Amino acid sequence: MALVNVRRDVSDAFYRYKMERLQTKIEGKGNGIKTVIVNLSSVAASLARPGSYVIKYFGFELGAQTNIDPADDRWIINGAHDAPKLQDYLDGFINKFVLCKKCKNPETDVVIKDNFIVLDCKACGQRTDVDIRLKLSGFILKNQPKKGGKKDKAERKAARKAKQLAQQNGNKENGNGSGGENSENGSNDNSNENGSNADENDAGSDDEFTRRIKADAQVLDANNEVKDDDWAVDMSEKAVKARQNQLPDQFRQKLVLGGEEEDEDGEGGGNTVYDALGDWVQQEATKAGSVNKVDDIRVYVKAKELGIETKYKTVLVLVQTLLDENIISQIPKRAGLLKQMITSERHEKALLGGIERLLAAHGKEHPELMASDKIVKILHLLYDKDLVSEDVVTKWGTKASKKYVDLATSKKIRRGAEPFLTWLQEAESEEESEDD
Incomplete structure (x- = not known):
């Protein structure tokens, strides 16, 4: 899905505020012709505005009838209107x-x-x-949200983070900070190899990641003339099997791509470019002496070379190869790369599926990973780093699935996640009662 800057007058490719480019579909003929904006909900969410505001603005500007609250998420404008024209009108709304x-x-x-x-x-x-004289201003005033209604998801999350931070600061002032937990999870060899825990937020931030991509891109552009055979991967069945046989048994076992419904988009499973990416990460880890020393930028560039940097299965591969039993200290460091890759709910589901497989694979030798407090900590990190949304993780927690691991393991992981899921639910209930 093509992304554009929220402010299209800003040409910086690494401008942090992005949204999907509007996608339209013309339906009907003659007087019944209409334009369906396929991804209006997603665009409106990126702007933190109700979809009804956006579709009504288009209606006012075009002098056309619109449906302002479709139950089936089909946002329609009467008449034929192409996407570039609507994108220009969207600039005016913004x-x-x-x-x-x-x-x-x-x-x-x-x-x-x-x-x-x-x-x-x-x-x-x-x-x-x-400007109160604008037509949409009148619509907004007449269609104010009801008092006591649910807050916007982003607003709820921001409120929770602020409350959580305040509690942490209060604990530190009383000499009861979370140092015990941090020292348990952060003072391992992994932390020492990658710098102090104090640098975790900077190392894993999306801003830092994009800055590094921008810097490295200049070097890549300077060396752009590369022969195909310099980086091409032999994807024959014989070559892939040979590479797999060179990998440690544990890695061959945990790098699993198969699963029901995973071939819906034609990406395929088994001996694919995803295996090639997994092989490459493992080889880089062997050369560097640790998976924690594999550079995010190089991983992203390799995925781009293979043409899978936007695919949800790439997230599944990276979780199973870049993370291990030190996952709690690794997530903040890899957050920038993962956030760059995760662009849809499907990607988020793949992330959670990969976490399930990782816990199942490493939980045998490190049973503490399957403990509730560790699972809750992992989910908190994913949520706080904006790698999974509230809706996706809540839905994930409601029903065990054998898509990524066996059903018994899936149930066990979700039971361990219950305190986090309860926290989400209670936090939402508290906010709703505060609005009443």
């Missing part, structure tokens, strides 16, 4: 109803008070007014 008037940052919340619409910027703290 400028008027999303961007802060001071810093031009899209991190704003809509605040309605005394029949005025205000954009509250979380980046610079400025509050700026929206």
Whole structure:
């Protein structure tokens, strides 16, 4: 799925605020012709605005009828309208109803008070007014969310993080910080090889990762003239089997791609480019002396060479090869790379599936990994690093599945995850009661 900058006047490829490019489909003929915006929900979520605001804005600008709350997620505008034209109109919506008037940052919340619409910027703290004369302004004022309704997902998550941070700071002031847990999970050889725990957030941040990609891209461009046979991978069945036979037994066992419904997109399973990526990561780990010394940028470039940097199965491979029994200290360091790869709910599900396989593979020699406190810590890290969303992890926790591991193991992992899932549910209930 092609991504564009929220502000299309910003040409920086590593501008942090992205959204999907609008995708449309024309249906019907004659007077019944209509335009379906296939991914409007996703685009609206990237802008932290209700889909009804976006579709109604298009209707006002085009003078066309729209459906503002479709139960089937089919957002329709009467008439034929191509995607580039709608993308231009979307720029107008973003400028008027999303961007802060001071810093031009899209991190704003809509605040309605005394029949005025205000954009509250979380980046610079400025509050700026929206022109009340705009047609959409009238629609927003007439369609205010009901009091006591659920908060926006992003708002709920931000509130939880703030509350969690406040609790941690309070504990540290009282001399009861989480040092015990950190020392248990962070003072292993893995931490020493990759720097101190204090640097984990910087090392794993998406900003740091994109900065490194940008720097390395200049070097790659300078050496762009590469012959095909310099990096091509022999994908014949004989060659793949030969590479697999050179790998340690434990790795051959844990790198599993098969599973029900995994071939829906035609990516295939078994002897594929995914095996080639897994082989390469393991070989790099052997050369470096540790999987923790395999560089994120090189992994990303290799996936790109193989043409699978956007595929959900790539996430499955990376979880099983870049992470091991030291997963708790590794997640923050690999968060930048994983966040670059995870672009949809399907990717998130693959991430959770990979975690299940990893726990099953390493849990035999390291049974402490299957303990509830470790599983909860892992899920907290994935959630806090924005690698899994609330909806996906909640749905994952409701039903065991034998897609990635045997059913008994799947149930055991979910039982261990119950405190985290309960925390999510209780936090949402608390926020709803606060809104009443």
